[in-house]
Amino acid sequence: MPAYTEPKLISGNANRTLANSIARRMSMHRGMSVGLVNARVERFNDQEIFVEVFENVRGEDMFIIQPTSNPANDNLMELLIIADALRRSSASRITAVIPYFGYARQDRRTKARTPISAKLVANLLTEAGIERVLTLDLHAAQIQGFFDIPVDNLYAAPIFALDIEHHFKGHLEDVIVVSPDVGGVGRARELAQRIGCGLAIVDKRRVRPGEVAEMTVIGEVSGKTCIIIDDICDTAGTLCKAAELLMNNGAQEVHSYITHGVLSGPAVERIRNSVMKSLVITDSIEPTEAVLATPNIRIVPTAPMFAQAILNIWNGTSVSSLFEVETLVPIYEGLYQRG
Structure with a gap:
């Protein structure tokens, strides 16, 4: 039995096209309209990021769709600030859907006096109130161990x-x-x-x-x-x-x-x-x-796989089933035909 009412999606500005595609796929799976939560993610004149959520999210299972791609710092800050806004609005659970995990190439010290930035980002995400991460093809698999929260790493x-x-x-x-x-x-x-x-x-x-x-x-x-x-x-x-x-x-x-x-x-x-x-x-x-x-x-497209992964997380069912081609065939129906 799912622990929450309905999964709710919210997106930053990094990849709105993918976020909308995921929402459409989830609508097909659920047989009901699944849209992005109405919010604004804007910048002040000095480029400070401001987030305002226009819908009630109290007690909701929230999924933030935001790759931390170029500009990596801006998109990462958007993700952190959206998470903070949701946490302060009493969202029940916050999952970060990060299709591309920026800073993943800095997963170890390659020479003296260099940072492990991937670990720093993991700490920032956790402190912002994110309770689970869903991502795709982490550059280094050991980054999952940088988190003390569940990390689901999908594969392309x-x-x-x-x-x-x-x-x-x-x-x-x-x-x-x-x-x-x-x-x-x-x-x-x-x-x-x-x-x-x-x-x-x-x-x-x-x-x-x-x-x-x-x-x-x-x-x-x-x-x-x-x-x-x-x-x-x-x-x-x-x-x-x-x-x-x-x-x-x-x-x-x-x-x-x-x-x-x-x-x-x-x-x-x-x-x-x-x-x-x-x-x-x-x-x-x-x-x-x-x-x-x-x-x-x-x-x-990755939207069919991410939509199914989000639904599996919400339902409390296996995400690792999406590692197999046979599981993806019906999800990608009409795009690829086997045999």
Whole structure:
């Protein structure tokens, strides 16, 4: 039995499109209208953030939908202030739905006198009154341990597996999954197992931070359709170089599947001019007009999965069931057909 009446959604300004899509999907599942709580999230002239909630939330099960993407600091502060407003308005439970968890790349001290910013963000979220976090493909899984509250980390791999099976149907035997670095082998191996194909690795050697001295391919990619898998694409420099390297090693074509399309700086231009046939990203980060206008960038939706995860949390049922492709097939009905 659910402990609360109805799940209520509220959104900051980071990705209103995704928030509205989640609300529409929940309306379909519930057979009743689920909308975003009426609120304003604005800025004073000096850029201070102000939040006002126009609906009663006392005793309600609240879900704040807010990725902490660029501008990361503004979006993080919006999330914290919305949580504080809900807590002071006597919301019964506050869950932060963070499709893209900013600061996740600062999960450990890589050298002396550096912060562990991911832990700091975890502390801030907890102190603001958030009691549960729902996110997608954390850059480092150990960040879940930075929290003393439940953290549900969803995975894009099952969605990517569905998409690959749909778009490469009939010649999956020619597909090979490629990890763009040694650190991402686990993620690549999982996807390869899901779709039943081989695995290759691009080994990078750096002379200094941000500068790659040498890249080599570990594995046989000649004549193969290569699918690069990673969680974050920022400036796309390494990704495009990896695609060129694979083509130079005899790959038939190269596609990339990246969960979070940060795509900052020259990324979009690099992708447009790269040898990659396609870059597939999720909508965890609101795509810019430049991203939407780029012909070789395609976006797969996460709203069906997030909507179901929110309903499962509200109902007190399993979220881990969404880790399996079979569970996602009916959720993504009409978008992908198997068999």
